[in-house]
Amino acid sequence: MIRITIIEDNNFAKTAWESTLGAEKDFLVIGSYSSFEEAMDSGSIKKSDLILMDIGLPGISGIKGAEIISGMNSKALIIMISVQDDDKSIFGSLQSGAIGYLHKSVSPEELIDAIKLAVKGGSPMTPQIARRVLKSLHKFKPKYSEENLTEKETAILNLLGEGKSYKKIAEDMFLSVDGIKYHIRSIYEKLHVHSRAEAVNKGLKLRILSKW
Amino acid sequence: MIRITIIEDNNFAKTAWESTLGAEKDFLVIGSYSSFEEAMDSGSIKKSDLILMDIGLPGISGIKGAEIISGMNSKALIIMISVQDDDKSIFGSLQSGAIGYLHKSVSPEELIDAIKLAVKGGSPMTPQIARRVLKSLHKFKPKYSEENLTEKETAILNLLGEGKSYKKIAEDMFLSVDGIKYHIRSIYEKLHVHSRAEAVNKGLKLRILSKW
């Protein structure tokens, strides 16, 4: 028996889900609320196996809510439901602990399948959203290529990131200020940028500069 | 008609897939090879809509292969097939451009469905693997801190990272240059820095700035 809590401020949708899921024999809707605060107060979240939550909740948003639920040591699975599918909503939800992301337009059958899939260890979401999640992984891939900085350039880039002036860097590295400028020109050229901030930005994103 | 290339060193599996996919009326297997090098030489990769590739290939591995294919401007979808389920294989593949990840034990029907799903914009993979991909996103979750920047400040910090001048930022945000300076003062104070480069650096490290 899968105990489910529904959090959705739109009464129409809420009622629809209640009856859809209530009719399923393996599901038990143990609570249904219009705001995260209510659901929290009721204590039904702690007793749930799965939580179906709208993103656009009044007060505490669905994303914040997911974060709170994940924060308490609940093993409840969270499926987000949204009308939006912008990066912020999708990644915000998934990073906050949601394991599924559905469109508000899901059919009753799809909703039921999604919940079953979630319980079986899957991550229900539309193919398009899944693809976007995958694509986001590309961004974390280390790059190399001819944009490789020399050791000295990397060291300078690090100091640039610390906000040191050319003069200070020159002192640190026992070079003239113009010597530093010389290297910085190369760095900018290799990274295709024209300022320190951009260089540091790219350096971190391309994993040339270490994270910590 | 979906043109498919198969790359698999195990002849047994290769033959099985050939016949499975060849029997499907929307699929056309245009090539079938035992190594990435062969497939590459044949030119069939460039003509494919979808590539079914084993991870454990002799010579150039499936992951390297995926990287190479993604590197050339091919629009071919790559589905990886593996016996292994370790992080390196999964994330290596997906970061290298594969959009699906299947176990070698897939049934013919599942394989066919997976290909159809991929073509429709989805990302075929087992529920368990999907869940693991999701969990990996948690690592990139923004750290919360009391040094929380306002929405406007975050937006400005982003633009600072792009190397835009105060003037440009002011235009972008419909504020005066001094208005921008006002916010930047706050940003610097909150992050305890005194320059753009430092601010961007900290912003990225504290995950205030995101990568997508």
Next chain:
DNA sequence: AAGAAAACTACACATTAGTGTAGTTGATAA
């Protein structure tokens, strides 16, 4: 409604940054 805080605008000024151009030196390759 009054007061306080936050969100701006404004001006000034010393530093720093970014870039063009050019010369020097030492190592390396043809």
Next chain:
DNA sequence: TTATCAACTACACTAATGTGTAGTTTTCTT
């Protein structure tokens, strides 16, 4: 040897940055 190239040093100049100080407007708080 001679030419080339990377790694500097040097100078000049404009644009941009960082910061101090001060005034105004908008938005909350009570």
